[in-house]
Amino acid sequence: xxxxxxxxxxxxxxxxxxxxxxxxxxxxxxxxxxxxxxxxxxxxxxxxxxxxxxxxxxxxxxxxxxxxxxxxxxxxxxxxxxxxxxxxxxxxxxxxxxxxxxxxxxxxxxxxxxxxxxxxxxxxxxxxxxxxxxxxxxxxxxxxxxxxxxxxx
Numbered sequence: 564x565x566x567x568x569x570x571x572x573x574x575x576x577x578x579x580x581x582x583x584x585x586x587x588x589x590x591x592x593x594x595x596x597x598x599x600x601x602x603x604x605x606x607x608x609x610x611x612x613x614x615x616x617x618x619x620x621x622x623x624x625x626x627x628x629x630x631x632x633x634x635x636x637x638x639x640x641x642x643x644x645x646x647x648x649x650x651x652x653x654x655x656x657x658x659x660x661x662x663x664x665x666x667x668x669x670x671x672x673x674x675x676x677x678x679x680x681x682x683x684x685x686x687x688x689x690x691x692x693x694x695x696x697x698x699x700x701x702x703x704x705x706x707x708x709x710x711x712x713x714x715x716x
Contacts, residue, residue, distance in 0.1 A: 599643045607650050609714065625650070629650060655672075676703070
């Protein structure tokens with residue numbers, strides 16, 4: 564489907580993702596610095612690998628999240644400090660949707676510190692994903708590791 568008020572080579576509609584959205588050259592914020600997306604991808608992939616969840620399914624979920632957030636960054640150029648944490652949250656939510664919150668894979672990343680209690684996930688703090696996103700225990704509220712550094716926790 565193309566929009567009548569735009570030339571077909573300027574804008575098209577992408578279907579099949581969570582929402583239909585125009586793709587093409589951004590008209591208001593210019594070019595996105597892809598290094599922001601690549602750095603965020605590397606941080607989240609490191610944390611997936613730290614918990615042995617760097618499977619093809621998880622990496623596909625990560626790639627989809629990066630693609631969605633790239634579009635978001637095109638719309639809000641000042642959002643770069645938030646991208647890594649938002650991508651981590653997107654992957655966390657997608658894994659929970661895929662595997663269920665009652666499965667260990669759906670609770671990525673599982674808290675490594677609380678051994679005597681229910682199995683639970685960490686969450687990204689601050690809630691908007693940045694700046695300087697940190698994994699925090701849902702039970703104690705204590706910081707566990709900076710995003711990208713779960714292998715050290």
